[in-house]
Amino acid sequence: MIREIKAEKIKDTVKRLLLQANYEIGTDVLRELGLSLKREESATGKSVLQQIIDNHRIARQDRIAMCQDTGMVVLFVSLGQEAIITGGDFTEAVNQGVKEAYTEGYLRKSVVEDPLFGRKNTGDNTPAVIHLELVPGDRIKIQVMAKGFGSENMSRGKMLLPSAGVQGVTDFVIETVQKAGPNPCPPLVIGVGIGGTLDMAARLAKISLLREIGCPNGDIHYAALEKELKERVNELGIGPAGLGGRITALAVNVEYYPTHIAGLPVVVNINCHAARHAAAEI
Amino acid sequence: MDKTKRIQTPLTVQQAVGLKVGDNVLISGVIYTARDAAHRRLAELLKEGKPLPIELEDQVLYYVGPAPAPPGHACGAAGPTTSTRMDIYTPPLIEKGLRGMIGKGLRSQAVIEAMKKHGAVYFAATGGAAALISKSIKKVEVVAYEDLGTEAIHRMYVEDFPCIVVIDSYGNNLYESGPQRYRTCKTL
Ligand code: SF4
Numbered sequence: 105m106i107r108e109i110k111a112e113k114i115k116d117t118v119k120r121l122l123l124q125a126n127y128e129i130g131t132d133v134l135r136e137l138g139l140s141l142k143r144e145e146s147a148t149g150k151s152v153l154q155q156i157i158d159n160h161r162i163a164r165q166d167r168i169a170m171c172q173d174t175g176m177v178v179l180f181v182s183l184g185q186e187a188i189i190t191g192g193d194f195t196e197a198v199n200q201g202v203k204e205a206y207t208e209g210y211l212r213k214s215v216v217e218d219p220l221f222g223r224k225n226t227g228d229n230t231p232a233v234i235h236l237e238l239v240p241g242d243r244i245k246i247q248v249m250a251k252g253f254g255s256e257n258m259s260r261g262k263m264l265l266p267s268a269g270v271q272g273v274t275d276f277v278i279e280t281v282q283k284a285g286p287n288p289c290p291p292l293v294i295g296v297g298i299g300g301t302l303d304m305a306a307r308l309a310k311i312s313l314l315r316e317i318g319c320p321n322g323d324i325h326y327a328a329l330e331k332e333l334k335e336r337v338n339e340l341g342i343g344p345a346g347l348g349g350r351i352t353a354l355a356v357n358v359e360y361y362p363t364h365i366a367g368l369p370v371v372v373n374i375n376c377h378a379a380r381h382a383a384a385e386i
Numbered sequence: 387m388d389k390t391k392r393i394q395t396p397l398t399v400q401q402a403v404g405l406k407v408g409d410n411v412l413i414s415g416v417i418y419t420a421r422d423a424a425h426r427r428l429a430e431l432l433k434e435g436k437p438l439p440i441e442l443e444d445q446v447l448y449y450v451g452p453a454p455a456p457p458g459h460a461c462g463a464a465g466p467t468t469s470t471r472m473d474i475y476t477p478p479l480i481e482k483g484l485r486g487m488i489g490k491g492l493r494s495q496a497v498i499e500a501m502k503k504h505g506a507v508y509f510a511a512t513g514g515a516a517a518l519i520s521k522s523i524k525k526v527e528v529v530a531y532e533d534l535g536t537e538a539i540h541r542m543y544v545e546d547f548p549c550i551v552v553i554d555s556y557g558n559n560l561y562e563s564g565p566q567r568y569r570t571c572k573t574l
Contacts, residue, residue, distance in 0.1 A: 146568060148408065148550065148560075152512050155548070159518035169463040172453045172516040210462055212453040212536055225535065254468050254490075254513060286561055287468050287491040289513035341568030345490070345512050347550065348564020378514040 107184070107242035109386055111192030114244070117384050118201025118232075121248040122177065123209045125380040126169045129160040132317040133293075133354065133379050140291060140344075140351040149349025153291070156344070156377055171378040174211040175250035177202050177232035180311065184241035195234065203228040214253070235307060247314055247383040252376055255292065258284035261306060261371035273298060273370050274333060277356070280372040281337050286346020289376035291354045293317065294337065297371045300361035309373035312357035314381050326358050333358070354379075392546070396444035397485040399505045405551045407558035411509060412546040417446045417488070419540040421467060424531055425475040432478050439530035440539060443483035446509075450488075451536040452526070453516070461523040461542070465516030466490040469508070473497050480506050488549055492561055502557045509549040510560075522547040 134157070141153045163170035179198060189197075206213055206229035215230065216223040239245075260280045264272045277296055284292075297308030320327035333356040343349025354377065363369060393401060395415030405411065418440055420428070431438055449469050453462035469489030476487070477500040485506050490513040501508065511519055525543040532538050552560040 146564070148564065151410070155512045155515045155518055159512075159515040162521065163463070163517040166456075166459075166517065168456055168459065168517050168520070169453045170517055171514045172451060172463040172465050173467070174453060174463075210454045210456040212451065212462070214451075252514075257468070285492055285565075286510075286513075287470065289490065336571065339569065339571040341565040341570065343565060343568055345510060345550075346565070347510070347552065347560050348566070348568050350568060376514055 105186060105242065107187050108190050109187050109244055111189055111194060111197040113386055114189065114194065114246070115197040115201040115204070117246055117386060118179070118198050118248060119205040121246065121382040121384055122202065122205035122250060125248055125250050125382040126174050126209065126211055127167050128164045129170060130379065130381070133377065134160060136317045136354045137291070137377065140354065144344065144349050144351050146343055146347070146349035148347045149344040149351060152344035152347065153351070169211055170380070171252060172212055173214060173252040173254060174206065174229070175252045175380065176215055177229065178249040178251050178310065179232050179234045180247040180314065181234060181236045182239045182245040183236060184243045185238050186242035187244055198232055198234060199230040202230050202232050243385050245383065245385045248381060249314065250380040252378060255288035255374040255376040258288040259309070259371070259373045261302065261369070263302065264368040264370055266366065266368045268368060270329065272368070274336065276370055277333055277372050278336055278340070280374070281342070281352065282340055284374060285342060288374045289378070290342055290346055290352050291344055291377050292352065293354050293375040293379045294333070294356045295373040295375065296333070296356065296358045297373070298358060298360045298369070299363035300369060302369055304361055305369035305371040306373070308359040308361060309371040312359040313373060313375045313379065314383070315357045317355040321358055326360060330356050330358050395446050397446055397507070398444055399485070402485050402505050402507045403555050405507050405554055407551050407554045407560050407563070409551040411549055411551060413446065413549065414545050414547070415543070417448050417542050417544055417547070418529070419448050419450050419452070419542060421449055421451050421537045422471050423534050423537040424539050425472050427531060428479065429475040432482070438482070442479060444485045446486035446488060447484060448488040448542065452520070455526070459520065461520050461526045463516035464520045464523060465514055466511040469493060476500065480504050493553060498553060498557050498559070501553065501555055505555045507551060507555055508553040510552040511547070511549045519547065
């Protein structure tokens with residue numbers, strides 16, 4: 105049986121999710137910020153964490169953006185292979201949803217139409233970056249993310265040699281966070297993609313940022329790696345806002361995929377405490 | 387916690403040299419906004435020896451591109467952007483009398499040297515605390531480069547704008563000393 109999904113409905117969903125993501129921080133982030141406030145030893149670090157918690161509360165109450173960099177929109181769409189989209193073009197519907205959210209929701213427009221020549225602002229924060237995946241079923245799952253560039257700019261990838269192993273991956277993650285210092289607005293959510301190809305590792309790193317904080321990877325080896333990486337990152341002492349302290353990472357999430365016998369791709373995608381994402385199924 | 391210092395702009399050299407790294411500061415008065423594009427234009431004017439659209443003497447620049455103001459708000463979300471991108475344009479501005487900068491993130495050695503030489507201060511506002519910060523901004527008006535939209539130079543009237551002295555006029559840097567105090571692993 106084929107199920108019909110109207111393009112209009114997709115547009116409305118994207119718009120609603122983006123407003124929600126920009127105004128309301130996830131309860132998982134808030135919970136982790138609260139725990140961090142208890143654990144932080146630095147007085148400056150504590151006051152920064154308190155400001156962040158207050159900030160997210162104000163944004164939710166007043167329905168204003170929690171951060172002025174309302175990001176570039178990234179979508180992960182899982183389309184059921186028994187669903188059919190009618191009444192319009194899918195990509196246009198998504199971008200119309202972005203446009204309406206950013207213009208009607210008083211969100212900043214931060215996208216330029218050409219990365220190299222002219223860099224003219226598109227004026228409505230379109231286009232979104234869309235990742236589409238076909239899955240069984242007749243529904244469509246849409247996950248949106250508003251990705252700020254203070255943290256995106258501090259992200260890095262590397263094609264390691266297979267012999268580099270766990271040590272190589274760990275060193276690369278630590279080095280990336282150390283280099284980033286205060287720039288990506290710590291405390292951070294750190295996404296790590298390992299395996300696949302260059303592009304797949306980057307995609308996995310981004311997907312891992314959508315995972316609920318406090319939920320480890322389902323595989324025990326990767327769950328242990330996540331724990332180890334979080335401890336190591338917090339030993340750097342960068343602290344809230346980079347001013348020194350115990351809490352640099354709220355979470356380190358790792359995702360992996362099979363890879364080639366000759367390779368070990370790894371990408372570290374950094375997200376700030378304004379870790380904005382939301383999801384819905386139609 | 388250190389006690390909070392209240393300061394009023396314009397920021398004189400005497401006030402600036404009295405501020406120490408780690409001080410919590412609440413700023414009131416007029417500050418100006420400028421990001422990458424505005425800095426590029428200011429730098430070009432200076433190079434050509436032309437007058438600037440704002441007087442920099444004893445002023446404070448805030449590196450920000452605010453979100454649009456919703457009805458009933460003086461300003462939309464307005465947290466700091468990464469200062470590093472402004473570094474190449476900054477030393478000549480400090481020479482022209484720029485006294486304070488508000489942003490987030492590291493500064494180049496050239497900027498720090500200029501700050502030491504001329505007595506300027508670098509404040510950090512909490513990155514991503516944009517909704518909270520916007521509450522301390524009471525009025526905003528465009529003063530130059532309206533065509534740049536959010537990147538235009540705005541005059542902001544602020545009351546008790548919260549920030550921390552991260553690099554003082556002596557070159558003491560909390561981005562170095564803070565993390566050092568809490569680092570428990572050896573550096574890479
Ligand atoms: S890194 Fe995140 S919190 Fe910081 S300014 Fe950018 S979007 Fe906002």
